[in-house]
Amino acid sequence: MIVLDKVDKVFPGSNIPAVKQVSFQVDEGNICVFVGPSGCGKTTILRMINRLIEPTSGDIYIKGKKVSDKGLNPDHLRREIGYVIQQIGLLPHRTVEQNVALVPYLLKWPEENIKPRVRELLDMVGLDPDEVAQKYPFQLSGGMMQRVGVARALAADPPIMLMDEPFGAVDPIVRGRLQDEFLRLQKEMKKTICFVTHDINEAIKMGDHIVIMNKGELVQHGTPMEILSEPANSFVKDLIGTEREIKLLELTKSGEIVNKKAEIPETVRQKDCFISVIDPVQRALETMMKKDSDLVGVRDKDQEIGTISWNDIKKLINKLSGDA
């Protein structure tokens, strides 16, 4: 869907490239997260995809079409790509409704289609259209503004979204909620999303695919599982931090390690020590500690299908982290 081929960017007046020979591919319907410290070139890559910045050399393709083609008007290209930034950038002199309607308006949608679409979008991002449509941005909380920003980017139903630290400006609780809701939305929308963050935890949570950048170079890319289980070098290890095993447990579903042959002992039933197959393994660990048990029962909806023991979890950690 989106392909970068040996892309370089050197900003005028600087002799150190901001982006060096970066090549990778984002598959359709995936969230690809770029993560790395400030100045690593992740935002520059994002801004080159919608041509807010032109690459110094190399090519970028969207759906097989070269974005730098002379015949392609960059303004028109950007209208086909949703764009969300950390500072949101809502127009302060326009109401929420007018802000969300901007791209459909630029695309010259018929007036009567725009209003219902705005209501639908506000509803989708969890805002009450009757309550907020006529408000000005300054009357909203940070979290609400960010939702409006996402609604505006989704307005014309673009197949691609670029999101630059979209949830970076809100407190951790609101951020967690926005992430969850966005992932739920994405399950239905199946957009191709490029997502920039400096937070490895957010990358692991949001990404189908993670691209790790440092000093303009691509250090490693792969699924969150691949990155966590086989960090390419010490930079990636440092970025992941100390809780690698726990993060791995968050990424593994209980269903993957459930012991289906085991009987469920009576003590587990007495303590009501059960989790669901779709819960992460980490939940099994938490439940064990909370209920003071070495064993949890696993349910698939109402069906009891097996157990996970403390030893099963230890084996999983050893297998994933590759060292005993």
Place this chain on the structure above:
Amino acid sequence: MDFEMERFISALIDRSPPHALVHLQLVLIPVIVAFLIAFPVAVLLTRRRFMRYTDRVMTFFNMGQTIPPLAIIAVFFPFLGLGMEPALFALTIYALLPIARNTLAGLKGVPQEVKEAARGIGMSEWEMLMRVEIPLSMPVVMAGIKISVVLTSGTAALGALVGAGGMGAVIFAGIDFFRAELIIAGTLVIGAIAIVLDRILSVIDNKLTPPHMKM
């Protein structure tokens, strides 16, 4: 100088109105022409292509306000002579600076993230100017127009010295004939013109700007 109420009222009611009309022209025409010049020029100076000329152009506008209008009239006397035209010309040059300066300040004050987002969602440079930059800088631009109006209202009194008429004619007659009533009446009318024009502009400003963005 003594003061007689009857003469004062006559100066206000009988003598002032025709001069006030001329005075209004001496304010409105220069401010409108100055706006038509300074506003587009200032907009151009914020575009990337023309940014490097900003200092030079602003120096010119600055000079327009430092050189006294009477000096400008004197310099251009050979071409424009005396009367209405040189007065309008000098006052226009005088009115340029506040409008140009405030337009520049207003456009530069548009938040970077708003411009970034507007460009990112696909606004062309023209759409961004018309729908984002100009509306957001309007309160500052309007403040500049108001400053120009008030400045020109006062300075236009000098128009009478070159035969352009206006309320200056009433004031200078009062000075020549030692009539305090005329001087005071002329000054009051000029003040009233400045205040009324300022209020009208405020009403327009209120219509253009959402309540929370007023200066």
